[in-house]
Amino acid sequence: MTGGRCWLIKSEAEVYSIDDLARDASTAWTGVRNYEARNHMRDEMSDGDLVLYYHSNASPPGVAGLARVRGAPYPDPTQFDPSDPYFDPRASTVDPRWWLVDIEFVEMFPRLVTLQELRAEPRLRDMVLLNRMRLSVQPVTNEELAVVKHLAGVGA
DNA sequence: GCCAACGTTGGC
DNA sequence: GCCAACGTTGGC
Numbered sequence: 018m019t020g021g022r023c024w025l026i027k028s029e030a031e032v033y034s035i036d037d038l039a040r041d042a043s044t045a046w047t048g049v050r051n052y053e054a055r056n057h058m059r060d061e062m063s064d065g066d067l068v069l070y071y072h073s074n075a076s077p078p079g080v081a082g083l084a085r086v087r088g089a090p091y092p093d094p095t096q097f098d099p100s101d102p103y104f105d106p107r108a109s110t111v112d113p114r115w116w117l118v119d120i121e122f123v124e125m126f127p128r129l130v131t132l133q134e135l136r137a138e139p140r141l142r143d144m145v146l147l148n149r150m151r152l153s154v155q156p157v158t159n160e161e162l163a164v165v166k167h168l169a170g171v172g173a
Numbered sequence: 174g175c176c177a178a179c180g181t182t183g184g185c
Numbered sequence: 186g187c188c189a190a191c192g193t194t195g196g197c
Contacts, residue, residue, distance in 0.1 A: 029195085051180075074195055132196080150178055151194050 022066045023157040024057070025146055026084070026120065030072035035081040035125055038070065043087055043121040046154075047095045048103045050115065054154035059090045059116035061156075068120060069157060069165060071146070072129070079131035080165055087121040126169035140164045 026046065028034065038044060049055055066086040072078055092113035095103035108114040135141050141164055145155040157165075166172075 027195085053180090076197090078196070150196090151180070153194085 022061065022063065023068070023159055023162040024062065024066060024086070025069040025071055025080070025155050025157045027071045027073040027153040030075035030081075034072060035070045035084075035122070038084060038120065038122045039125060041122070043119050045094075046117045046120050047093050049093070049117060049153060050103065050105075051151075051153060054152060055116055057154045057156065058118050062086045062090060062118050064088055067123070067162060069162065073153075077129070077131045077133065079129040079134070080126065080169070081129055082125040083123040083166075083171075085121045085123050087119040090116045090118050093117045124171070126166075126171060128170060130165055130168045134168055135165070138164060138168065 033044070046058070049058065064086060068084040068086060069080050070082045070084045072081050092110070093103070093115040095101040096105040096108040096113065096115045097110060098104055099106075103115075105114055132146075135144065136147055141147065141161055144157065144161050145152065149155070
């Protein structure tokens with residue numbers, strides 16, 4: 018059975034798109050350096066939680082498909098690697114600062130659900146995506162997930 | 174490429 | 186602990 022909560026994660030399509038995730042089957046969601054996003058991953062995500070996969074900085078931006086949290090949160094290894102762009106000298110293995118989860122590919126939507134469509138849908142008016150900028154890991158309600166899937170033409 | 178929004182840093 | 190400067194996100 019799947020976990021209880023739903024999420025949305027943003028990825029720049031040119032950096033790591035849902036096609037990349039489909040190819041890799043799953044990936045460690047490294048490089049998140051925002052405390053609120055980290056807290057969601059570290060404290061609230063559970064194995065099996067469904068995740069909307071959003072392409073930011075794309076033309077047009079929108080939700081491209083569905084993914085899933087796999088396993089439990091663990092420290093982001095890139096924070097400990099001095100040669101990595103996400104290296105954080107303030108972090109230590111005994112006191113990790115940044116946490117992540119593994120994200121597993123579920124499905125590509127038959128069509129992109131654009132930001133414009135999301136904005137136009139009254140049932141999505143409270144979606145975090147539409148009310149908060151710059152949060153790359155954010156909660157989504159079960160109803161919002163269902164509405165987005167419906168817009169994508171995916172059966173519930 | 175522009176630039177508004179806004180999270181983070183660091184001086185005080 | 187305030188807040189100005191700075192850097193980044195992300196739509197357009």
